[in-house]
Amino acid sequence: MEDFRHFLVALSAAAAAGLVTIVFVLKWVLHFREGLAWDGGPAEFNWHPLLMLSGFIFLNGVAIIVFRLPWTWKCSKLIMKFIHAGLNLAAFTCATISFVAVFDFHNAANIPNMYSLHSWLGLAALILFGLQIVLSVTIYLVPFTPVSWRAAFMPVHVFVGHSLFGSVIAVALMGITEKLIFGLNNPKYKDSPPEAIFVNVMGMLLVAYGVAILWISTRPSWKRPRDEVLNTWNTSAGGEDTTKVGPSLSQMSDETEADGHVDVRRRGNK
Template sequence: MENPFLLTLSATAAAAGLISVIFVLTWVLHFKEGLAWDGGLAEFNWHPVLIVTGFILLQGIAIIVYRLPWTWNCSKLMMKFIHAGLNIMAFICAVIAMVAVFDFHNAAKIPNMYSLHSWLGLTAVILYWLQIILGVGMYLIPITPISWRAAFMPLHVYSGLLLFASVIGVALMGITEKLIFGLKDPKYKDSPPEAVFVNVLGVLLVVFGALILWIATRTSWKRPSDQILHSLHTDGGGEDNTKVGPALSQLSDGTETEASVDVRRRSNKSDD
């Protein structure tokens, strides 16, 4: 069950995420105006802080939470609540981050929604909400048919990963905009310490995102019970079946249909 590579990558992702939080806090508290809720620049500063700590870090953890081996003793239902809970917390942070910037813009009479950053950002938050609603409807409401759950899963995974990557891209656009707007003398192009420091924050966010996406896309690093289901939903001898290894040996030698039914029944009772 121990997977040193997975553990090393998870620890590196955690380090990149935590250092990003320290960096964004240092940015707003040391280089910028601090944090307040007063309609001014200190209120704007909640925007990057909540995006990095909430929307990016919590969302990243939510994505890989099923894959952490020390969670495999918890029931699948418990893990689903943790996954959904972390995503809902990330969404709440994103909404407060948006309120902060709209409030700041309105108080300073700056137009709203003029930039590509704001268009893509608002779209990402709206689609993220849709992802949460559909995820809860499909996987936490017990009456949803299992066939619907299975059919929807590839879309859930794809849109979750696409949204996560997009959110990091949107954050990089926001960081760059803010540096260009905020640095006057010396300018961004003159590479003052703040610019270099915040560029490093951007690199850390990319590293965090890359690690989360890697961990989340390894089929062989799934929870053992999910590996069994995955192998039954792929075409028998496909690439994925060579990777599931020990998990498959837990299955009976029955036909695929019988095994599927058996796993579904079990996953319905204890694991789903």
């Protein structure tokens, strides 16, 4: 991997921001809010921010960069596909449970459902995320899907995944702000009480986590190498004869460099 130290810095920043965000949201619902329960009251609503931040967003971010972890490159691509799909399915499950908690709380308190822009965008993101999982499993995990279809769908798969990840973070920030505006009465949100400052810091950590994940997942030099290249590296590392599978990368680079020197000498002679 090129710039491995930079990769470690970005990965450490993403892990730190994500884990600290989880600690913050736990502190928020347990200390500043009513805790956690499943009784139709405000404590049931608190499952929504907890599962959305620690489940949906955090697990989705891990799923996005799991292919780029160099420690997993020795694993087969099929195994990594199942891990990627499993993490996204777990994130989708957390998001679904969090939506059930919100609807249950609203129905028990006679609060209208789906009236805010936050709820509209959140439900749209959940539906699109579910469709993304279904299409991706059908195309990449079903062995009968043509290879040409997989190659054609990959740019769409990556673009939609990144777009949904960033959109969910934006929707979560809208929901956090909405909760503080409606939930803080004395003092109000505009007066910057300790809870408001604490949650605002949590929102900034959430943004930092998203930026770090997108930075890691969009760097071309940190992309998982092709299976042919990995097989060549593994064979060379094992000390076996590599003449049957072609020259090594170092040999090819040496030959290319030598050919370049010959061309330079020929042009000089001319």
